Amino acid sequence: MDNANYTAYTVSEKIDDSVITIETGYFARQSSGAVIVKQGGTEVFVAVVVSPEAQPDIDFLPLTVEYREKTYAYGKIPGGFVKREGKPSNREILVSRLIDRPIRPLFPKGFHNDIIITAMTLSADDKHDPDVLAILGASAALTISEAPFEGPIAGVRVGRVDGKFVINPTYEEREKSDLDIVVAGSKDAIVMVEGGSEEVPEEIILDAIMFGHEYIKKLIDFQLELASKVGKEKIVVEKDEFEEDLKNKLVNYKEEILNAFKIEDKKQRNRTIDEIFNKVIEDLEIPEELQTKAGFVFKEFVSEVMREQVFKEKIRIDGRKPDEIRPIWIKVHPLPRPHGSAIFTRGQTQALGVVTLGAPGEEQIEESIEEGEEKKRFMLHYNFPPFSVGEARPPRAPSRREIGHGALAERALEPLIPSEEEFPYVIRVVSEILESNGSTSMASVCVGSLSLFDAGVPMKKHVAGIAMGLLKNEDEYIILTDILGDEDHLGDMDFKVAGTRDGVTAIQMDIKIKGLTKEILQEALERAREARLYILDLMYDAIPKPREEVSKYAPTVVKLRVLPDKVPLIIGPSGKNIKKIIDETGVKIDIEPDGLVKIYAVNKEAADKAAAMIDELVMDIEKGDVFLGKVTRVEDYGAFVELLPGRLSLLHVSQITGERLKSAKDKISVGDVLKVKVIDVDEQGRAKVSLLDVKEEDIPKNKDIFQG
Template identity: 75%
Template sequence: MEGFKVETIINNAPYIIETGYFAKQANGAVIVRQGDTAVLVTAVISEEAIADIDFLPLTVDYRERSYAYGRIPGGFVKREGKPTDREILISRNIDRPIRPLFPKGFYNDVIISAITLSADDQFDPDVLAMVGASAALTISEAPFEGPIGAVRVCRVNGQFIVNPTYREIAQSDLEIVMAGTKDAIVMVEGGAKEVPEEEILEAIMFGHNELKKLIDIQEELKAKCGKEKIKIAVEEDLDIKEKLKKATYEKLKEAFNILDKKERNKRISEIFEEAIIVLQIPEEKKKRASLFYKEIVSNVMREKVAKEKIRIDGRKPDEIRPIWIKTGVFPRIHGSAIFTRGQTQAFVAVTLGAPGEEQIEESIELGEVTKRFMLHYNFPPFSTGEAKPMRPPSRREIGHGNLAERALEPLIPSEEEFPYVIRVVSDILESNGSTSMATVCGGSLALFDAGVPMKKHVAGIAMGLLKEEDSFVILTDILGDEDHLGDMDFKVAGTRDGVTSIQMDIKIKGLTREILEEALKKAREGRLYILDLMYQAIPEPRKELSPYAPSVVKLRVLPEKIPVIIGPAGKNIKKIIEETGVKIDIEPDGLIKIYSVHKANAEKAIEMINELTMDIEVGEVYLGKVTRVEDYGAFLELLPGKLSLLHVSQISDKRLKSAKDAVKVGDIIKVKVTEIDDQGRIKVSAKDVKESDEPKNKLIE
């Protein structure tokens, strides 16, 4: 069976794309390999275009098969189920760089499916899948204006590495996944440990230079086996379009002077409805007219900014909307903040938890893993005034949450410094642009309010772009309409010292170094302004945790005492937890952490642990519980598992014929240890004990 193969070298390893002998009923199908990692990517295009839409109906599904990693799925059902968060995030990364590279007027369904067939311990399949999507489209009938290359860039010991191994990623201070054409960058997604903007830019340009190799081999593959592209038939009703423009243009210019989002959008809708009536546009052409109208609205907004340098809410291009901050919103929450920027508002809450409350995730690379810090983002419909019920988290919500989590994570203290599980939840109460960056700001404020010992605040801002031929305008703190009608959504988060998270999506065919440099510069200026306001609101983490948060008490025991604390089949540790309501974490080195909302419960747990770990000493006084009585004496339990014999002659100064005459099972007797023989047997006496002698144990029940 005939096949075609092209290859290059990336990070000293062969990088191969092949096609021709598998999945041949798809319009395009490739396998991309690096090392022993291999991903199958297919592209299927519908024969007919979807009528009356003005967007590309593109769907991307990336799935990781357990067999690729030599694993059987966990859980009761031994097969893969719904996509994991990782699979959703990778699907988004595949979608974002290819979507802007389809021509206007192409509205056929495009389905991209990517399956990890094999995976080694070196190379992540995610960037291979991104290249695979481009390659499958490039050799298919789809009028894709690529190809693109996609790589991961890390920096280890000051050196940039393209498509690093997992080990190199773990050692890096910067990790960026990016895609681009030969001439420009089309997508960036990544994080860093407070890396300056100029170094982020150098990493992006390094990656852009390297990914050109992947474009070259795709073009080579296309020359070998590429199919003829679909011709696009664009139906333009120029008469309606021109009439609609004349009827609405001046009114739209006035509408864009309305500062309130809802009022402005209401007026824009009214202008269209009025024009439909005046122009007597027939019902069957209303849908097409609405698509023309969207284009007119976009052009009016763009012209206003380009010519007047005034945005639709009255701001200058680099001006940030008014910011309002409130922390400690509700006393029962461990930490909370409201961050409002214009008509965008995030309510963010922090919950502190004990070990055992970590997020458990099934990683087919590592097996079962846990997350100590997690951020969840929710976007309820009421935030945009939509009359819709709330639904489970969408792909967009998962992506925004991941972006905000990545921004805050480098500043989260280690478990040794702050032994809590940390959950941040952002509920968007109002939305008019950049809710993910509002989540970053609100998350940092709420973490400070919760007393999490973060060393610095983290803020985020979204940048926009309006580009016309060789001129461009960078917009700071974009509105929802500026995101929708503009050319770029460039989100940058970080501290005063550097970037921690970055994400860029564009709607044009790529960005130059000049635009990226200007956007990063303006983003830093905006971020520093917001950080100043955040430090004014709450300059440092609170010194004390909320009284409703679990407190943690630490104590250390000898490692050999751990089995005693746990007890047979966990009997002792279960008893402590049941009687005190605390949560206990025991480290192999003997460090014990006790989590409890109530201090008294923690103290009781400590006493019970001390009871279990205490050593018996000759000459010391103890309380003993009678467990058995014989004529010759009584057996007492001084500590769990520590029995002693109280001889009948040592019970009292009076002469007793039998110990049964003086004591019974269950009695508590204060005794002094008189001897521990070579075999560890403990002998005690009650005769020399005074009323004032303080026992070393308390026999907690």
């Protein structure tokens, strides 16, 4: 074998106290480009394949990103019966989206070749998250491939520990950080932002983004160095003469399109625009084989007309001004039986939020490189059924988009969720999208907060979200507040910001142009803050504080505190005692090693009964106490009396009557219930009891809980 064919090409860049390295050349050589990105003991492999031919009759980039975390990377074998990796986890789907979003805008118009990006974490240490390395790897692999990628870009994570920004913080540092955002950018501008924070002000978020951009520039330089060594010749995208000619002819239909924009209802407006396109087909006698391509050109022209109108007249598709929010309607507790519910409507976007409170054991269990096996007691699930956009098709399994939107809304609300000590429930929020016309994820944040308040979850503040848009024409730009679906599709930016009155809790930005400047980001954040405060005022008017009590249909929670050495008494031999309580009452019981006992029951009666049974098990037995006890065994020398479950005492034959008895069996039988007094307790807690000194007026210590 000629080892010269397997030469490794390596570039490195120091990022604070750590080094990031990119290698290529000796692996996956049949792909269009492949790299391994390393930081510490974490290594991510990324391969890109570009198809030689373009897909016909499409107007989008056919890009697929698949990120997978191999369990061998962190020294484990997959769980379950099938000992191999299965379908992508939510974490893997979210990282796939994180890779996809910053690179998708950076391809020339008209490039329709299939691009498949495969990223795999091959090694994972306990410090460095592979997700930002995967973004870097995707960019590097594209940069050295034949794909006409207009990068490179890079991604970094920014945290803030003790008021100081940290680049690519370790897992330990992230635990102490009050913000956690991923920033992706080119040499000159920001192309994506994703993350959350603990009510951090907008100006600090902006500083964090720009702090990350300085390191991004360094990571771009060494990708260019690698491309200079091994980069391939790029595919050239040719102009389409049919498209250019048709675009010039569409100018004659501009006024009709402008009139259609005045229609406020989305479906009616879109139907009218479709009718204009059909007229174009008929008037220009476009042959059937070119009608699909003509539709793409028409859509682009509609976008240009929309943009021109906003720039000239400062009036949007539905007649609003750039900073105007659509009418908002809120209804709290529309559903009687769920534990909490609300409806949030903003224009033609409507979300139904439903909260369910659960007991321990109902947590969501997830496994990832980042957290290992983790139990989630707060979860938000987002559903986007076809009827919400008027589509006549059957429902399907949650898409990557649904998982991504749910994760964003969950991240926005999570900083305000009370601790388990304060509120010992598992909390599930479901956002059902009933209507969609722009920013359903931010509607999910709003309806989630409202329904959590309705459920009596003791959140200290409401959380709201808003989506901002952008139209940019060279040096001129307009920021749009509360964008419509059409403004998202036809515009240049989708910038979602969620938070409280005091700061940001979640942020997500995607763009369709090559990047944004600091000035645009700053203005968008400020406009989003103003809109968020307006929406929060309406939410506080609807329900100003969480309800004092949870729903009567929610599980009842009773907390008990016992001495740690009493815990084995509750559990009993082989779990006998706790099983008996659960079987007789139907409750769920969670016991901490420090003696905290939490009882979850469907009603108060069951909880009280379980608590009484636990009290009985841990009750102290002291000299002089009077108990009711059941005789479990009789011998000549005495009887064994069960004072409390599993806790026997000896009634000696001499303590039964004042007379001398030959055998205890002469007076006592198994099953007898006796009122006895404790006359002694030894060091092991074993009691001796008597019938001699018991008076009729003595009240047994266990009279309220004696089971007989």
